[in-house]
Structure formats: structure tokens, C-alpha cells
Amino acid sequence: MIETPYLLFLGDAPDQLAAKVAQGIRDWRPDNAVGQFRMEGCKADLGLPDMTLTEARAAGAKTLVVGVANRGGVISKDWKKVLVTALEEGFDLASGLHNLLRNEEDLAAVARATGRALHDVRVPEVEYPIANGVPRSGKRCLAVGTDCSVGKMYTALAMDAEMKARGLKSSFRATGQTGILITGEGVPLDAVVADFMAGAVEWLTPDNDDDHWDMIEGQGSLFHVSYSGVTMALIHGGAPDALILSHEPTRPHMRGLPGYGMPSLEALRDLALPVARIANPKAEVVGISINTAALSEDEALSHLADVEKRMGLPAVDPFRQGAGRLCDALEAL
Amino acid sequence: MIETPYLLFLGDAPDQLAAKVAQGIRDWRPDNAVGQFRMEGCKADLGLPDMTLTEARAAGAKTLVVGVANRGGVISKDWKKVLVTALEEGFDLASGLHNLLRNEEDLAAVARATGRALHDVRVPEVEYPIANGVPRSGKRCLAVGTDCSVGKMYTALAMDAEMKARGLKSSFRATGQTGILITGEGVPLDAVVADFMAGAVEWLTPDNDDDHWDMIEGQGSLFHVSYSGVTMALIHGGAPDALILSHEPTRPHMRGLPGYGMPSLEALRDLALPVARIANPKAEVVGISINTAALSEDEALSHLADVEKRMGLPAVDPFRQGAGRLCDALEAL
Numbered sequence: 001m002i003e004t005p006y007l008l009f010l011g012d013a014p015d016q017l018a019a020k021v022a023q024g025i026r027d028w029r030p031d032n033a034v035g036q037f038r039m040e041g042c043k044a045d046l047g048l049p050d051m052t053l054t055e056a057r058a059a060g061a062k063t064l065v066v067g068v069a070n071r072g073g074v075i076s077k078d079w080k081k082v083l084v085t086a087l088e089e090g091f092d093l094a095s096g097l098h099n100l101l102r103n104e105e106d107l108a109a110v111a112r113a114t115g116r117a118l119h120d121v122r123v124p125e126v127e128y129p130i131a132n133g134v135p136r137s138g139k140r141c142l143a144v145g146t147d148c149s150v151g152k153m154y155t156a157l158a159m160d161a162e163m164k165a166r167g168l169k170s171s172f173r174a175t176g177q178t179g180i181l182i183t184g185e186g187v188p189l190d191a192v193v194a195d196f197m198a199g200a201v202e203w204l205t206p207d208n209d210d211d212h213w214d215m216i217e218g219q220g221s222l223f224h225v226s227y228s229g230v231t232m233a234l235i236h237g238g239a240p241d242a243l244i245l246s247h248e249p250t251r252p253h254m255r256g257l258p259g260y261g262m263p264s265l266e267a268l269r270d271l272a273l274p275v276a277r278i279a280n281p282k283a284e285v286v287g288i289s290i291n292t293a294a295l296s297e298d299e300a301l302s303h304l305a306d307v308e309k310r311m312g313l314p315a316v317d318p319f320r321q322g323a324g325r326l327c328d329a330l331e332a333l
Numbered sequence: 334m335i336e337t338p339y340l341l342f343l344g345d346a347p348d349q350l351a352a353k354v355a356q357g358i359r360d361w362r363p364d365n366a367v368g369q370f371r372m373e374g375c376k377a378d379l380g381l382p383d384m385t386l387t388e389a390r391a392a393g394a395k396t397l398v399v400g401v402a403n404r405g406g407v408i409s410k411d412w413k414k415v416l417v418t419a420l421e422e423g424f425d426l427a428s429g430l431h432n433l434l435r436n437e438e439d440l441a442a443v444a445r446a447t448g449r450a451l452h453d454v455r456v457p458e459v460e461y462p463i464a465n466g467v468p469r470s471g472k473r474c475l476a477v478g479t480d481c482s483v484g485k486m487y488t489a490l491a492m493d494a495e496m497k498a499r500g501l502k503s504s505f506r507a508t509g510q511t512g513i514l515i516t517g518e519g520v521p522l523d524a525v526v527a528d529f530m531a532g533a534v535e536w537l538t539p540d541n542d543d544d545h546w547d548m549i550e551g552q553g554s555l556f557h558v559s560y561s562g563v564t565m566a567l568i569h570g571g572a573p574d575a576l577i578l579s580h581e582p583t584r585p586h587m588r589g590l591p592g593y594g595m596p597s598l599e600a601l602r603d604l605a606l607p608v609a610r611i612a613n614p615k616a617e618v619v620g621i622s623i624n625t626a627a628l629s630e631d632e633a634l635s636h637l638a639d640v641e642k643r644m645g646l647p648a649v650d651p652f653r654q655g656a657g658r659l660c661d662a663l664e665a666l
Contacts, residue, residue, distance in 0.1 A: 131559040133590045190528040225569035226464040233562030257466045
């Protein structure tokens with residue numbers, strides 16, 4: 001559990017995309033972000049107040065979150081100066097970088113000396129149980145994708161926000177580093193040891209009120225041979241009541257796998273639903289989330305109408321249209 | 334890679350079943366087992382020569398393998414004495430126990446001082462890559478089960494032995510601790526970090542001669558919600574050409590999951606085959622392996638005939654009948 005609110009560290013981000021973790025926090029948990037910290041040459045801007053470390057502490061910030069990708073796989077000297085000073089000024093640090101903060105000897109030493117925490121959200125900090133498959137109270141929704149990186153996290157966050165706006169009970173359950181940094185907690189599923197994957201997801205989505213929805217962040221794809229085991233464990237550990245099919249319609253092949261064509265939404269439905277019903281016989285596919293970023297507005301609307309007709313399910317791009325109709329489908333379940 | 338041959342440590346095994354790891358080595362790699370080491374009160378007997386450590390070293394043994402389960406989750410003082418002496422006499426140690434040898438300070442100290450190796454086969458010792466999904470030369474066979482512990486490892490070992498007896502090229506590829514101890518190498522798949530599971534299986538089953546078969550040890554079941562992610566990664570990393578369906582016909586429910594009924598062989602085929610074809614479009618289900626240990630000879634033969642007729646595939650119990658007909662099916666592919 002990472003202490004909030006945050007000061008978002010953008011470093012010397014070469015462009016806005018490099019700061020997409022920080023952008024996610026700003027978009028989805030604005031209350032968690034008191035300001036941004038930018039170094040000379042930073043090309044990203046979240047539209048938050050620029051603050052010094054001291055100003056951010058005075059504004060209540062408890063954790064400095066590395067919200068930007070590093071370059072060349074190293075934490076630079078310039079970054080280090082800021083991170084060390086932040087620890088000395090009373091911040092915890094949180095990061096989803098592959099380079100772990102804890103493995104940087106100078107940071108680890110200062111953290112020990114100052115009693116501050118270093119949160120490397122790629123590394124599990126809990127001993128998860130083996131899944132027991134026992135049915136849980138409350139309801140759970142999971143987006144499953146035809147591929148990786150098709151908008152599953154965005155879909156879950158948008159549905160969670162919409163459910164809350166309707167006054168309904170909902171929790172976004174993070175399963176990846178960006179999601180964990182956004183909410184301050186979760187399970188870094190891709191870093192969990194194989195035997196404990198499904199158990200980690202059960203742990204993440206415990207018994208809850210009957211009218212409460214967990215919006216579980218999806219990972220990978222049953223059709224992506226590199227990561228399908230993670231997706232499988234997510235489906236069987238999460239035991240979702242509702243599945244959302246997620247897709248990106250212009251991708252020529254599976255991400256990182258040039259030899260693998262993209263499956264159809266029908267193929268995804270026909271594999272994911274029987275798999276989900278092993279863990280939860282009541283599971284239903286309730287809607288479709290299409291990432292239409294590569295299409296014009298007209299193309300997008302026309303494509304969504306085609307998909308909706310073909311599949312007989314509400315099909316939306318939650319970024320263009322909001323997640324309202326997907327939440328209607330949950331409420332109708 | 335564990336150095337062979339072995340002296341098999343049976344400790345104070347309370348019964349034959351407790352020594353099933355040693356039994357597996359003795360059954361499947363008799364050339365690896367020069368003798369057995371039994372302590373006072375040992376109730377297991379592999380029919381191998383009883384040897385002292387010194388006698389076994391003289392007979393060429395290089396590694397003392399803990400071939401027995403420990404009691405109460407601790408490595409007892411009596412065991413320790415033998416293990417320490419073995420290191421001093423020049424043995425490496427190998428174990429699949431949950432208690433790691435390396436975590437026992439006295440053993441670790443003696444191993445350092447004597448330059449001997451401690452092999453804890455539950456712990457991965459390789460940094461596996463992320464799976465790339467690129468097709469590989471050679472052929473691969475994988476047994477997939479309706480449940481855990483239905484005889485998948487036995488099936489793969491029996492098929493490997495039969496292929497070799499026919500003069501064909503075959504390798505048993507171990508994915509669990511017993512299999513690794515039997516062959517001296519493999520991947521402890523259930524202990525691999527999620528993102529690298531499929532890559533570990535690709536690493537285990539690399540390009541090979543076109544007429545070479547890898548007999549991959551199966552794990553878990555697509556229908557077992559605790560471990561299905563491991564099975565999924567095994568299918569997509571292994572990219573098998575041939576699937577064997579494995580089943581135990583008298584089990585009332587899934588192992589360890591009282592609320593979960595056993596799937597039918599048809600359900601297993603209908604899920605496993607499309608999943609396998611994502612990674613290898615030529616995948617076929619070629620045969621069925623039934624564990625009939627709980628049936629009489631007559632019941633077993635009658636059950637196998639029924640299954641064979643129902644499924645239209647050769648159905649055998651490799652323990653009762655050998656794996657000949659399953660290997661015929663591979664050769665016919």
C-alpha cells in the first residue's frame with residue numbers, strides 16, 4: 001500500500017508518451033496527484049502545478065512517484081539527485097521501472113537512514129496463497145483481449161469511474177504496475193510465481209457486498225502465446241461474473257508476434273466464455289470495448305455499429321463514448 | 334544439470350509411497366541409480382543394493398538424491414548428519430523438498446567449504462526468456478489432463494521409453510521436481526515467474542532433428558482453477574504437435590477442489606485442441622491415457638474399450654499395457 005497523495009516525477013521525459021504512468025494517475029486519480037516535478041528539458045506536461053519537493057511536502061504529498069520511463073535501462077545521476085533529496089525531505093518513493101529502486105545502493109542506504117519506503121511495484125510484496133476456487137460474494141468484471149495492450153486497463157478504469165458516478169459500489173483492482181501506481185495497491189501479476197498466480201487474484205478480489213463490483217484489470221490475452229498463462233490465471237482466479245471483450249481493429253498481427261494473426265471477437269468469445277465458466281458457471285459476456293484510436297470519428301462509429309450488430313452486444317470505445325453502456329450491461333445482469 | 338549417477342537417499346521413509354521420487358528414478362533411469370541409502374526404521378525398499386556413502390562413492394555415485402518426502406516440514410538432525418557427511422565425502426546433494434537445502438545454514442557452510450553443489454530442483458536456476466512463439470524444428474508431444482495428478486508424467490516417461498526402445502529419437506522433458514530428479518535436468522515450471530513460463534518451456538524444447546520427439550511432462554489442468562495458468566503456458570510454450578488426453582475415471586471431483594466436478598474427455602479435447610492450435614496450427618489429439626489403478630483388470634479393459642469407441646482414439650493405460658499404441662499414433666502422424 002503506497003501512501004497518497006503523490007508528487008508525480010516526470011524527470012526529463014522526451015515526450016508526453018514517456019510520462020504515460022503519470023498521465024494515468026492524473027486522469028484516473030486526480031485527488032492522488034498534488035503536483036508534478038519536472039527537470040530541465042522535460043517535454044511532458046500534465047497540466048498540474050509544478051512544485052519543488054519542499055512545496056509538494058507542504059501541500060501534503062507523501063510519495064514521489066516515478067511516472068516516467070527511464071532511458072537506456074539506467075536510473076541517471078540527475079534522477080538520483082532528486083530521488084535522494086526526496087527521501088531526505090520525507091517522501092517515500094514508488095516506481096514501476098524494471099530497474100528496482102531497492103537495487104540502487106545509494107537510494108537503499110538513504111531510505112534506511114531516513115526510515116522511508118521504496119516501493120518497487122513490479123515486485124510482489126505479499127506471500128500469496130494457492131487458489132482454492134471457493135465462490136466469493138460480490139460481483140466481478142474482467143476485460144479479456146484479443147491481444148495485449150488493446151485497452152483493457154482503460155476499460156476497467158472507465159467502468160469503475162462510471163459505476164462510482166452512478167453511486168454504485170465499485171473497486172478497480174490493479175494487476176499491473178501502472179494500475180498499482182494509479183490506485184496505490186494491487187498485485188503485479190506478471191511477476192508472481194506460477195503456482196500462486198490464481199491465488200493472488202483471489203486475494204485481490206475477496207468476498208464483498210452482494211451489490212459490489214470489482215473491476216479487475218486485464219492482462220495479456222488467451223491468444224498471446226507469451227502471456228496466455230497469466231491471462232488464464234486471471235480468469236480462473238478472478239472468477240468473473242461479467243466479461244468484456246476488448247479489441248483493437250487495425251492491428252496487423254499479435255503484439256510482438258509477427259507470425260500470429262489477430263483472432264476475431266467471435267473466436268475470443270468462444271474461447272474465453274467456456275474458460276470463465278469453469279470457475280464461475282454464471283459468467284456471461286456482456287459487452288465489447290473497441291480501441292478506435294486509429295480510426296476517424298466516422299470510421300469508429302461505423303465500425304462500432306457493425307460490431308454491435310454482428311455480435312449482438314453493446315460495443316463502445318470507452319475513450320470516445322464513455323463506459324455508460326458497458327455499465328448498463330452490468331446493471332442489467 | 335545434476336551429475337549422475339546417484340545414490341538414492343530413502344532416509345527413515347515410513348512407507349514405500351514416501352519414497353516415490355526415488356522409485357521414479359529407479360523405474361525410469363535405473364542406470365542413474367547405483368544404490369540406496371536407508372536409515373534405521375526405513376520402511377521403503379527399491380530393491381537396489383544398500384550402500385554406505387563410501388561404498389557408493391567407490392561405485393561411482395556423484396550425487397546423493399533425497400528421494401523421500403520429509404515429515405513435518407523440517408530436515409531432521411538424523412538426516413542432516415548423513416547429508417553433511419555426504420558433502421564431506423565428495424557428493425553433491427539434490428532435493429525437491431519444499432525446505433531448500435541452501436537455506437540450511439550448516440549444509441550451506443559445508444557445501445561452500447567442500448566446493449560441492451546443492452541442487453534444489455524446486456528453484457529455477459536459469460533466467461528464462463519471454464516466449465517468442467517462433468516455430469521450432471522437431472516434434473513435441475504433451476499430455477494434458479482432465480485434472481492434476483492423473484498420470485501425465487508417467488505417460489510421457491512411458492512414451493519416451495517406448496520410442497527409444499523402437500530406436501526412434503526421443504527426449505523426456507521434465508517440468509516438475511520429480512521429473513527433474515529423474516533426468517537430472519528440466520524446468521521447475523510451477524516456480525517460474527509468470528511472465529517467463531512459456532519462455533521457459535520454449536527454452537526446454539528447442540529446435541531439434543525433424544524426426545526427434547520431445548515428450549514434455551504435463552502439469553496441472555486447463556480445468557483446475559489453481560494451476561490452469563501453468564498448463565496454459567505449457568501448451569503455448571511447448572507448441573505440441575501431438576496431444577495425449579489423460580484422465581482418472583473414478584475421481585469424484587477435481588483434486589483439492591470439492592466444489593468442482595471432473596470434466597469429460599470430450600470437454601478436455603474441445604478446450605485443449607483449440608488452445609494448442611493457437612501456438613501450433615497442426616496440433617492433433619492422437620491418443621488417450623487412462624489411469625486405471627482403481628479398477629480391476631476386467632473393469633479397466635472394458636472401460637478402455639468404451640472410451641476408445643466413444644472418442645475414436647487409441648485409449649490405453651500405459652502402466653498396464655505399455656505406451657506402444659500411443660507411440661504408434663505418434664509415428665502415424
